[in-house]
Amino acid sequence: MVAFAHFLRGSLREVQVHSKTTNRIGEEISHAMTSTNNPANAAHRSMADQMGHLGRDEAIGGFGMMTISQTLSSLALAQVGCERIATTPLPIVYSLLVRRTTYLYCWLLPFALIESDNWFTPVFVAVVAYVFLGFRRLRTNWNNYFATRRMVCHWTPCAELSKSPQPRP
Template identity: 30%
Template sequence: MPFSLIGITLAIFLGFRNSTAYARYWEARTLWGMVLTHTRTLTRQALSLTSDSAQARPLVYRLCVFVHALKHQLRATDARGDVAMFLSPGECERVTQARFPASVALLLADEWLGQRLRQGQIAPVIVPALQRPLEQLSNALGGGERIASTPIPFTYSVIIHRSIYLYCFWLPFGLVDSIGFMTPVIVCFIAYTFFALEALGAELEDPFGMEANDLALEGMSYMIESTLLEMLDEPPRTAQPQVRNFVLH
């Protein structure tokens, strides 16, 4: 009876942790879906609503920079290689030297809108329509930063990890009288289930990492870049990433 009660309690705690980890993973994926949708929307509006569609090209490049800068910012990696493909040296330094490069890239896109408005290439009445996708991109950026900077409390994970070890260590003593020689088989199966669930939660709680089960940010950023440049009749500039296989470590 004590082992049954403890096992049910551990299962509940593991289920809660895995649900929390998956919620973070799915929210991160939803935010990147927002980035795709609103960059497409802004590109389409810029190409169709400006008096000179050729002037929309710098905006599309800056949106590509925002996507790659967001990827690198969430992973704390260097964005210079990707950013330099789309911006002038001065603008590239401005983005890559910033503490939050994705915010600066979004500011460059907003500056483009202000310049077109002052030059009379965009009617003031349609400015709110162009601002809404920028606001949504800012919301996606803030949501990604919140997930990346707020991990699941370490003490919570440690308590579950140690409790599982102790439970699996003492479990054979509670089962041997009732199931006899089948005790090692049943214990191994139960231990594997608990440790697999714990590993699953650990894999999913940081969706922006570079492990096999994390979000494929390289593939998503490449896809967004490709669809934006396709509207300009241009090929993608970054290399297509390889498809990753998902594994449970």
């Protein structure tokens, strides 16, 4: 399962994770999974095959198989959702509207408030501009959600799974 998380993280962030998976599942299996088009999917199929063998050998009971099957289904749904987020770009219209609206609003706001707020207008406009420009910055980070840059949310299920302790020798 940890290899699945590493492969998913690697495909979403477009980084090599072969060295991190080698010590978990072995050089041969890691190389075989890495050479496929979708290593995370290969790891998921491997987990499903292993559970199928355990079920046929009756090493796991019916309720155990049902629970493991639900867990594997949840992992597959999470993988599909993450891949959709990573491969679906935001339309350019959204970036243009956010940028133009932000600048226009921040430019016109002082003129609208000068009568009512007097000397407090620059402070209020600065706070509003800071918030709106923060929204604009946040929008630029949404384009590449799984990147390793700063300012991106690093808590993802695959990141948490890949932080599991090292196996004992």
